[in-house]
Amino acid sequence: MTKVFVNLPTRDLERAKAFYVALGCEISPPFTDENAACVVWSEDIYFMILRREYFETFTDKPIADPNDVLQVSVAFSQDSREEVDAILAKGLAAGGSEPKPAQDYGFMYSRDLDDPDGNSLGFLYMTPEAVENGPDHVADTAASA
Template sequence: MTTSIFVNIPTADLDRSKAFYEALGYAINPMFSDDNAACVVVDENVYFMVLTREFFQTFTDKQVTEPKTHAQALIALTCDSREVVDATMAKGLAAGGTEPRPTSDLGFMYSRDLEDPDGNILEFFFMEPAAVEQGPDAFLAEQGAGSPSTSA
């Protein structure tokens, strides 16, 4: 059985959100989109359901936080290279996103955070394949660097 993930995120402006995610290179699946929601296809098993705040509220009895001031989730997405991280960020920034934190380069992992226009945080990152296989400490030791906690 294949598992898919649907990440639900709120928006104050559905049309703006659809344009932003399309600018990142993602498609909108019209079969699962309407005036309350847009199904953003990240890949064949990963989707963002961008929901109007009012519609989002119907799925929970808890208070929906304001993503511009409160973090509920940090959505991390892998990229094939550092260059793809930077290119994706450039698209997101040009489409109205912001970069809330400086770039993080730990030697084995390179990441950048992008806030969509609503404040939802996407982290685009590249991890060296050898670090995935060996673990970050072994990879850095092989490279002659310290552990992630001492090399940042």
């Protein structure tokens, strides 16, 4: 099985760790030190939260400030709209921000959450019908009802 590691820069490692723990993640001590924290999202998904200065050692490219430039947005599916709202509530309480209002497309409900460093996370719920048949099928079914 492929493991996914998402590297994210931070200006405040302790604040970032507290934010992700508030979302329900765990910190992996063997891969955490004064420069980086390994945040366990799931058995197969990890965030490496890296101090900006340390992050810069991995590339010759400039590191964008996620408060000003969106380089990537990572999205996670949830099992219900309520779970989307619940994780947003946790993130907002832990210092995150919601950059735009919720998006409700009928077959899909999504909300975005920026961590305190501005890194963008998306959370969405998609109806089982849309997952199985695609959003056009759901729209066609609703229109013919």
